[in-house]
Amino acid sequence: MLQNNPGLKSKIDQLWNKFWSGGISNPLTAIEQITYLLFMKRLDEQDLKRQSDAEFTGEKYNSKFEGSWIPPEYRARWDDKDSADEWAKKLLDEKRFAIDKHTLRWSEFKRLQAQNMLQHVQGKVFPFLKDLNGAESNFTHHMKNAVFVISKPALLVEAVKTIDEIFEIMETDSRENGQAFQDIQGDVYEMLLSEIATAGKNGQFRTPRHIIKLMAELVQPQLGHKIADPACGSGGFLLGAYQYIVTQLALSNMKKGTGTKELSPDEDGFLRTSVAAALTEKAQAILQESLWGYDIDSTMVRLGLMNLMMHGLDEPHIDYKDTLSKSYNEEAEYDIVMANPPFTGSIDKSDINENLQLATTKTELLFVENIYRLLKKGGTACVIVPQGVLFGSGSAFKILRQLLVVRCDLKAVITLPSGVFKPYAGVSTAMLLFTKVWGPQDKVTQPATEHVWFYEMATDGYSMDDKRSKQEGYGDLQDIVAKYHARNPATDTDRTAKYFTVPRTSIETEGYDLSFSRYTKDVFEEVHYDEPSMILDRLIQAEIGELEEMEMAKVQGGIVRQLLELKGIVG
Structure with missing residues (x-):
């Protein structure tokens, strides 16, 4: 986590303060502008590395910075009405306004003087960035209305310098700790959100990376799975699934003797790598089509696209959509859903998708029902919800829990300590892990759930205050993974322990209450007293x-x- 790297935290603090003093005080505007710069830097580094790898392996690689780039407004368009002279003039204009792509590299423009750098980035580099994947691409579509608002040459120079320093720290971490390139953009986002007291009013809480890694270990996405997050924000869950799959492929290659580097556990005890260069072209193509994300905030969509592109996905499938609205009709599409949907209270009843059957406007309930509908039969979801969903007494709460027990195989309920989402909020949450068995229209002949595995996480390896400092060990993270995959209804019966299984019949008797406290038994130490x-x-x-x-x-x-x-x- 960012808090545990003082050098990196200090640099991001400096970057934030420079934007604040430079007149860009809105946190989301600041992070969007910072992300553009991070993306420019990462794009240059990735391209140079791929060039180097291609030279070493003898494979062909077409650099994004080779040749010339013509801004869309100057590209010649053939028209049957154009005369030969008019067409020749168009071609001449096209040639006149062509820009050498090499000059658009971060490593090139950072050497320019302040005023020249600002003009170059504003007028050439940023338009090139927006047009990066071609006029028809999803990325270009969502970047259409993006604006580069840095207007002070000194601010741009200082930001470029600080980002270079941030990358140096990341590279040092990679060399010394054996970790792959971290989610820098996510770290910046996390840091900026912590700067504002109003963060989270719109539900934009970034899920800590170690929680995402835990959820990926539980659902175990595989190459070829179609994976979604219907409220993806900056793309953390999609990136988590991507890294899990890449890591499993890398481990498989190592077992076959084709791996290049042994992986070591990270600070949370997980094996992870983002390096997909060793994957076959077929595997990379499958991965490209595996990840799908949606969000109702256009800024988040752009951040999510750039986040995944910075990690090696050339054309991510992240789109602007309200997945609870009438305009979104996907159903039974995905093998895996991982999500931490916003708990914003209520939404406009008139715009709720009519396929959602719960009579409620509470988003925490509607999102879970929608995720159930998005899953294919046999598909699995891991979703974070407020703990109130586990025991709420309203009819919509009870109907949703019954749906999870009867139409799904509700595999696990894992309660999280209230400090997990600090410094943003102290809300108590839980993970629901379930597999879809019966569709919404199916006649249920037998409830899908036989037993539910409960676990009460006491610590996630970090302090529960606003600082969220790394503690010694991994907390309960690795214990949850091990105990979940080894769970056994015949032996996990001790209700005084922090994990146990509960038969469906007991849950039915309790009105489908899924709270840990409903089924745990307190331990009372027997005390012997003398006769009166x-x-x-x-x-x-x-x-x-x-x-x-x-x-x-x-x-x-x-x-x-x-x-x-x-x-x-x-x-």
Whole structure:
């Protein structure tokens, strides 16, 4: 986590302060502008690395910075009405406004003087960035309305310098700790959100990376799975699934003797890598089509696209959509859904998708029902919800829990400590892990769930205050992974432990209550007391002893007084 790298945290603090003092004080505007710069830097580094790898392996690689780029407004368009002279003029204009792509590299423009750098980035580099994947691409579509708002040359120069320093720290971490390129953009986003007291009013809480990694270990996405996050924000869950799959492929290659580097556990005990260069072209193509994300915030969509592109996905499938609205009709599409949907309270009843059957406007309930609908039969979801979903007494709460138990195989309910989402919020949350068995229109012949595995996480390896400092060990993270995959209804029966299984029949009896406290049993230490007569005897003896001491004190006091009188000290 960002908090545990003081050098990186300090640099991001500096970057934020420079944008604030430079007149860009809106956190989301600041992070969007910073992300553009991070993306420019990462794009240059990735391209140079791919060029180097291609030279080493002898494979062909077409650099994004080779040749010339013509801004869309100057590209020649053939028109049947154009004369030969008009067409020749168009071609001449096209040639005149062509820009050498090499000059658009971060490593090139960062050498320019302040004013020239600003003009170059504003007028050439940023338009090139927006047009990066071609006019028809999803990325270009969502970047259409993006604006580069840095207007002060000094701010741009300082930002470029600080980002270079941030990357140097990341590279040092990679060399010294054996970690792959971290989610820099996510770290910046996390840091900026922590700067504002109003963060989270719109539900934009970034899920900590170690929680995402835990959820990926539980659902175990595989190459070829179609994976979605219907409220993806900056793309953290999609990136988490991507890294899990890449890591499993890398481990498989190592077992075959084709791997290049042994992986070591990260600070949370997980094996992870983002390096997909060793994957076959077929595997990369499958991965490209595996990840799908949606969000209702256009800024988040752009951040999510760039986040995944910075990690090696050339054309991510992240789109602007309200997945609870009438305009979104996907159903039974995905093998895996991982999500931490926003808990914003209520939404406009008139715009709720009519396929959602719950009679409620509470988003935490609607999102879970929608995720159930998005899953294919046999598909699995891991979703973070407020703990109130587990025991809420309203009819919509009960109907949703019944749906999860009857139409799904509800595999696990894992409660999280309230400090997991600090410094943004102290809300108590839980993970729901379920597999879809019966569709919405299917006639249920047998409830899908037989047993539910409960686990109460006490710690996630970080302090539960706003600082969220790394503690020694992994907390309960690795224990949850191990115990979940080894769960056994026949042996996990101790209701006084922090994990156990509960049969469906017991859950039905309790009105489908899914709270851990409903099924746990408190441990009372048996205390043995003496017979009342013995206790009374001890009290009497104690009282007699006190009386004897008092009498002795009186006698001693009388003797002392007599002695003092004999000496004439007292009258």
